[in-house]
Amino acid sequence: MTEELTDPRPTTRIAAVGDIHVRENDQGKWEEFFRQASQQADILLLCGDLTDTGRIAEAEILVKELKACTIPIVAVLGNHDFERDNQKTIRKMLIQENVHMLDGDHIVIGNVGFAGVKGFGGGFDQGMLGMFGEKMIKNFVQEAVDESLKLDGALARLDGEYTDIKKIVLLHYAPIKATVVGEPEQIFPYLGSSRLAEPINRRDVVAAFHGHAHIGTLHGETSRGVKIFNVSRPILLRDGYETGFYIFEV
Numbered sequence: 332m333t334e335e336l337t338d339p340r341p342t343t344r345i346a347a348v349g350d351i352h353v354r355e356n357d358q359g360k361w362e363e364f365f366r367q368a369s370q371q372a373d374i375l376l377l378c379g380d381l382t383d384t385g386r387i388a389e390a391e392i393l394v395k396e397l398k399a400c401t402i403p404i405v406a407v408l409g410n411h412d413f414e415r416d417n418q419k420t421i422r423k424m425l426i427q428e429n430v431h432m433l434d435g436d437h438i439v440i441g442n443v444g445f446a447g448v449k450g451f452g453g454g455f456d457q458g459m460l461g462m463f464g465e466k467m468i469k470n471f472v473q474e475a476v477d478e479s480l481k482l483d484g485a486l487a488r489l490d491g492e493y494t495d496i497k498k499i500v501l502l503h504y505a506p507i508k509a510t511v512v513g514e515p516e517q518i519f520p521y522l523g524s525s526r527l528a529e530p531i532n533r534r535d536v537v538a539a540f541h542g543h544a545h546i547g548t549l550h551g552e553t554s555r556g557v558k559i560f561n562v563s564r565p566i567l568l569r570d571g572y573e574t575g576f577y578i579f580e581v
Contacts, residue, residue, distance in 0.1 A: 349542020379409025
């Protein structure tokens, strides 16, 4: 799918944030946030945990607040959005409000192609969990493998359908260890997986954005130098981004 930007700038300005955790009593809290993002960027990326506990009532508040946003929105769900098994309904509600929800899908806006998945855990580098042992462990690892394959498929379709576009990846879980550093090391396996970095490295991606690790590190790079940004809102506020979103130009 392709969406044209109106009055495109020489560069496309992307506002990215994750982990906004909208609650049932948040009505009116986020309007100014989305309004500012619309004024400062051409596209808004939402990197999962859009709701606090996956309640439909939280998603209803989010949908109302998003009406203040006047630029295209691209999003993935996070683990909190799955908490009450309402993820399909939440996704449908957001799609009905013209949010581009990615789950192994892609969208091209202007000259930028976005591919996204939620991702999953499993650990990083030499500490990455292997598919060996009990069935429960194999199922856990398979979920990470499946998410990586979905991401690779979305990027492959961008390669096959478009030329001369810049590719951006949208995730909730981290694809590298560097952007979760700051969290307790014991929970690294639950914060992301190096399996997600493989298609990012191989498919000529410009940058990837994720959330999930609230006390991690803003910026890192893959083994091949692809920029990775942990745009969890608590990190952005901690690091002095008063708007609560990160601006990236591509």
